[in-house]
Amino acid sequence: MSIFENVPIEEDTNILQQEEKTIGNFRVLWQKWFWDGIKAESVIFIADEVINLSDEDLSDLVKKNVPTISATTISRSQSGYTFVNYNFETPG
Numbered sequence: 001m002s003i004f005e006n007v008p009i010e011e012d013t014n015i016l017q018q019e020e021k022t023i024g025n026f027r028v029l030w031q032k033w034f035w036d037g038i039k040a041e042s043v044i045f046i047a048d049e050v051i052n053l054s055d056e057d058l059s060d061l062v063k064k065n066v067p068t069i070s071a072t073t074i075s076r077s078q079s080g081y082t083f084v085n086y087n088f089e090t091p092g
Contacts, residue, residue: 004029007044008079023065039089045082058084
């Protein structure tokens, strides 16, 4: 049973790829997804494991470990997971 088995997925979101990885000392789930005309990627952390990291620290951690990354957004949801989203692409 995966610790990421209950990661919430918004309605109409299509997960294109996903893989469990390690970033630093953290277990994460990497996803590439498509929603409402937007393609992007997320690194998903267990919220309790990163509760003491600021949004800036989380963003920096992902940027140091992902080869190509754009600006990030951080979402600390009530689901028990923290999402770092990046590489947003829209058609056109």
